[in-house]
Amino acid sequence: MKKIIVGITGASGSVYAIDLLEKLHQLPQVEIHLVVSPWAKENIKLESQYSLADITKLADVVYNIRDMGAAIASGSFKTGGMVIVPASMKTVAALSIGYTDNLITRAADVVLKEQRKLIIVPRETPLSAIHLENLTKLARLGVHVIPPVPAFYNHPQTIQDLITHQSMKILDSLGLDHHFGHRWKGE
Template sequence: MRKIVVGITGASGSIYAIDLLEKLKSIPDVETHVVISSWAKENIKLETDYELKDVLALADVVYNSKNLGAAIASGSFKTDGMVIVPASMKTVAALSIGYTDNLITRAADVVLKEQRKLILVPRETPLSAIHLENLTKLARLGVHIIPPIPAFYNKPQSLADIITHQSMKILDSLGIEHNFGKRWEGE
């Protein structure tokens, strides 16, 4: 069983996290450990038609974002990686300086120190020089930065197609086999 931690922060774009969780739920050998910040809960209400209880039901294990004693706060709890989707610039900044005042940043810090796979889906535009410096610093540490930038070679027909493509890129980075999304097959 592969254990994947998903942190959902208060940046706009909670639908990306929901889509990823739906896809992970359909993969039998993946167990998800989910942390949702208080602002992410607000964004789920503001940006989607999902009820929080329905999003929580997509997770195998749910943690309170203030619980720094949770299993995922320790390197001795083995995971196969973590995705922060969407990743707020506050979270990116905290990670870039090792500031871990909540379970999302603590779990990510653990993933970094244990040299496991960490993926950030930063959701901000335009990006300031500070944002870019923080993201660059994390990329140099091996963090995969996968911003939600739509591709059009796959001729998306709906917003769902664009969101699925983002989930495809995240699952690919995690090394999880799947058949979601339309891939480039050449000319």
């Protein structure tokens, strides 16, 4: 069983997190550990038809963002990686300087120090030079930065097609076998 941490922060784009959780939930080889920030909870209400209870049902373990004694706050708790989706610029900034004031940033800091897979899905536009510097610093540390940039080679017909493609890219980066999304097959 591969333990995957999912952190949802307060940037717009909670639909990406929900879709990823739904797809991870369908993979029997994955155990989902979830942390949701207070602003993420608000965005879930604003941006989706889901309740927090609907989302937490998709996870195997749910943590309070203030629980700094949680299993995922320790390097001795082995995981297969972590995804922060969407990743607010506040969270990106905190990660780039090692500021761990909540369980999402602490768990990500642990993943970094243990040299495990950390994926962030930054959701902001336009990006300032500060945002770009923070993202570049994290990329140089080995963080996979996978912004939600749509692909059109697969001829998406719906918004869900675009969201599924994003989840496919994240699942691929985690090294998980899955059947979601349409891949490029050549010309």
